[in-house]
Amino acid sequence: MNRWHLSPGGPRSPSSSSFHDSRPALFSTSELREHGGPHRIVIVGGGAGGLELAVHLGEQLRKLRRREAPAEVVLIDAALTHVWKPWLHELAAGTLGGHDAGVEFLQQARRHNFRFHLGTLESLDRARHELWLAPLVDDEGTEIAPRRPVAYDTLVIAVGSIVNDFHTPGVAEHAIALNSAADATRFHRLLLAACARAEVRSGGPVQIAIVGGGATGVELAAELIESVHAIAGLGTELRQEPQPVQLRLIESGDRLVSALSEDISRQAREDLEARGVEVLLGRRVTEVAANHVVLDGHEVLPAELTVWAAGIRGPEVLEKLDGLELNRSRQLLVRDTLQSTLDADVFAMGDCASCVPEAGAPAVPPRAQAAQQEARYLADALLRRLESRPVEGFRFHDRGSLVSLGSRDAVGRILGRMPGHGVRLQGLLARWAYWSAHHAHMVRLQGALRTAWDQVGNWIDGRTQARVKLH
Template sequence: MKTQIVIVGGGAAGLELAAKLGAHYGRKHHDIILVDCNRTHIWKPLLHEVATGSLDANLDEVGYRSHCHRWGYRYFYGSLAGIDRNRRRIRLAAIQDDRGREVIASHEIRYDYLVLAYGSVTNDFGTPGVAENCTFLDSRDQADRFRDKLLDQCLRVSRTMASDPSGDAQVRVAIVGAGATGVELAAELYNAADALGYYGLEVFDRSRLQVTLIEAGPRILPALPEQLAAAARAELEALGVRVLVDTPVVEATAEGMILRSGERIGADLQVWAAGVKAKPIAEGLDGLELARSGQVVVRPTLQSESDERVFAIGDCAFCKLPGSDRPVPPRAQAAHQMADAAFANLKRMMADKPLVDFVYKDHGSLVSLSRFSTVGSLMGNLVGGRMAVEGRLARFIYLSLYRMHLLAIHGWIKGSAMIAISHMNRIVRPRLKLH
């Protein structure tokens, strides 16, 4: 019987690991299976660009079925419902179509080794009204829905201004959470507003956009050095963003946000980007030790504390390395490094060799303010996060992170071709995706 390795989650960590295992082992003696609840993969840090129409996800997404054929693994469409560790089985939930008819019944997949890489979702911290009234940016579907709502609101304001030029109609957007996602989305909205004038909304410009960025903490971008966060805030405010810090939100309503101070922030569109938590699993994980955040607690080898045959990588892993007082942060660079470490340890485990500890190398943080600016710090583990970069150099490095991901999942030949094609698309494709 073939050795079966099941990877749950086709995000940055899971997809890179599946490609590495498939390319290394092939199909002769190993069966590498990737399970994901989507049919395509898109790099999660790009979702704010999909949400504003700055990026056409149809050009950048990766179809799992074609990718698995190329890299020697199998793909199963489905969502993890639960685990039976004694029998070494995972259960996938039934799949239904949009009319509620069952497409695939609930079923099980056996494993010899299991890798959990199902990622994270936005954490609303139990704030009343958030789930009902706010948009999250955890998936392409959510980003697409936000873009549709944004375009509808822009069209509404444009038509109102055409009939009453003296009016003060605006598209009001409230974003809660001033980490990378919230800050990048706020800037990208102004890039989209500038571009809409080219595509039929002649009376619409950035002056009709009212963006409020709300942060409960003392400053925006806590992962960056204070001077870079201050520079990013100055750039946002120059664009027209109202930035509020030390400002907790106590409720989200259909009309907008209610702050602890009692102030109400009116909004046509509301985005909640205030932190993440592990994606909940309906039937649980059969006793695997979990952190308060719902993440799977892992050893330095990335094996679960509860089961040596179960690994966890990426955002769903709670990995607190020796000598560190904090777990590895849920970042794309951590997911990439964990995929490499899990690949090495799975090979060692199957060869009856001792496993090695994961070593996280913090290469710093970068935040893109669309075409307006990019700020960040590099080589945080080497120089304490003090090498500040801004402008064109920072933008180049920021884009390089995505190029590295493309090379990891497609290989050098196809990955390089896709990078070249993306440069051409910037010239020949429209500036915004409007459908």
């Protein structure tokens, strides 16, 4: 177990002006530079882990407000909206309910007692306790804000992961990776265009290749089959096709979702094949081109759309963090306290961090539930640290995994608190359990009532609008 020490700067003396009351503009360069207030905890990345951390910390600090809050929380994200990444495949397929599409960071900040700044982490100066944000530009390329520093006392990096292309030729140019909501939205537009092309050429299905048979690839395959059938049902030519979509799921290993047990892999494969997905196991994609993929260096398979979902690694910015240690997957190496190995004031969590809690134990997996557990752990630990109280190391508790297989199906296992005990779930019940993980996340962010209203909104939309988003 590691014990923490306060940073040399320690918590700053609380300023007389309350940060709860004075709301900053979206970003304010001078305000960010001049930092003389309370201990500033800066979180970079408002994903499954980072936003929950900001919310937990903000709420705990609100409770301490009467006794003068010992710290302030600043969340920085490259986007204005938080998106639940496990649902990017639904955003890509156009089947995500409009009320689930995102949560505004500024609104969260106002509700939960933290500040939000729009910006993209570019580099770090650890000696000066400053991070640097890239220039902020609008859609036209006009600069809104210059490259600028942000001072911190404690920094938490939570920037997630990107897809690993393993340097495969053509992936960057021709394949789509679901790294962000923008990628998923772009894929959706390309999917609609591919369906329109298939209508116009009147003959032949939409051809899609998904590379990588992990949870992302499997969930996307199931969602796309439903989506293209729904789109085809609205057209004239595609509707005549016996199969409006030819979807190939290509995996280099010998089974799908290999992180889960063999019976779940088998079930996922049978389910996808029953829906018409061609599952290719033990095959490696060696090149991607505009309209095909190459298998094992020689076999060419047509593909108008290729999605690359074969593993993850840390984003490039992690190489610019003033020499912090990385593993081979470019994740930041952290101790069991989630402190980076070289700097006690810099923490990392979620997909961008590699934490091995105990010698010989497996690394904490890059999953939403791990990022959320780390968020809860850090919310408590960072405040303890401010009060110089001892902190236990982080322990990951695997609560099981579920893989969505379309709107009415899922498969997986829920694990109890006793090691080795679990319940296998399948079908509608599993789908409900899968959905409830997101539901619980939303309740934590916006409360039960607002979340319930959003569900009512989705239900009404489902009765008044097309099942698939057509724009």
